[in-house]
Amino acid sequence: GAGVSQSPSNKVTEKGKDVELRCDPISGHTALYWYRQSLGQGLEFLIYFQGNSAPDKSGLPSDRFSAERTGGSVSTLTIQRTQQEDSAVYLCASSLTGTSGFNEQFFGPGTRLTVL
Amino acid sequence: GNSVTQMEGPVTLSEEAFLTINCTYTATGYPSLFWYVQYPGEGLQLLLKATKADDKGSNKGFEATYRKETTSFHLEKGSVQVSDSAVYFCALSDTQPGNQFYFGTGTSLTVIP
Numbered sequence: 001g002a003g004v005s006q007s008p009s010n011k012v013t014e015k016g017k018d019v020e021l022r023c024d025p026i027s028g029h030t031a032l033y034w035y036r037q038s039l040g041q042g043l044e045f046l047i048y049f050q051g052n053s054a055p056d057k058s059g060l061p062s063d064r065f066s067a068e069r070t071g072g073s074v075s076t077l078t079i080q081r082t083q084q085e086d087s088a089v090y091l092c093a094s095s096l097t098g099t100s101g102f103n104e105q106f107f108g109p110g111t112r113l114t115v116l
Numbered sequence: 117g118n119s120v121t122q123m124e125g126p127v128t129l130s131e132e133a134f135l136t137i138n139c140t141y142t143a144t145g146y147p148s149l150f151w152y153v154q155y156p157g158e159g160l161q162l163l164l165k166a167t168k169a170d171d172k173g174s175n176k177g178f179e180a181t182y183r184k185e186t187t188s189f190h191l192e193k194g195s196v197q198v199s200d201s202a203v204y205f206c207a208l209s210d211t212q213p214g215n216q217f218y219f220g221t222g223t224s225l226t227v228i229p
Contacts, residue, residue, distance in 0.1 A: 004159075033217070042122075042221035043160075043205065056216070091160070093217075103209075104150075105217060107160040 004108035021077040025094030038088040082115045122220030137191040139206035147208040149189040154203045
């Protein structure tokens with residue numbers, strides 16, 4: 001079946017502009033995660049959605065970052081007034097359930113964001 | 117809190133050499149442990165996992181044993197190949213509701229012929 005998909009694959013924007021990144025998780029996966037991977041860095045957790053529960057936003061680096069998940073499926077990560085330090089690869093992952101530690105996360109290919 | 121500390125790279129090995137990438141963790145509960153791999157130009161994918169102490173995860177010739185006494189989950193392979201060149205991430209998932217994953221910083225491996 002289809003894996004996690006993300007769009008766009010690449011996004012170049014100017015400083016100060018808003019951007020939206022999209023994630024389509026695997027069908028039936030209730031948990032969805034956003035991470036940021038900066039050059040030479042590990043994975044930085046941003047936000048986590050589990051079913052209809054309130055999302056865990058503890059990883060969002062500033063109030064310029066927000067995310068939604070509509071209908072328990074597609075998610076959009078929005079970055080307002082982008083800064084050059086926002087340049088990174090943004091990864092989305094989904095898993096079957098968020099209530100157990102045993103479930104593998106499946107990652108999308110990422111969106112490479114470049115802020116000029 | 118939960119965290120993962122991973123051996124820093126980059127690591128360069130000759131083909132058929134033995135590989136060890138160290139990973140230690142700190143966890144408040146009883147986590148599951150994972151190794152993810154990111155091949156050049158590709159997304160992260162699960163390499164192996166272990167869900168309880170003394171479990172050994174294995175896949176594609178790679179192995180890692182969940183050592184609770186040393187809080188470690190070191191990745192090993194007896195004979196690496198050029199195709200193993202990738203970035204390897206150690207991760208843990210707490211069994212508390214939320215399934216939050218904590219990733220190490222990644223170790224870049226280059227295998228030369």
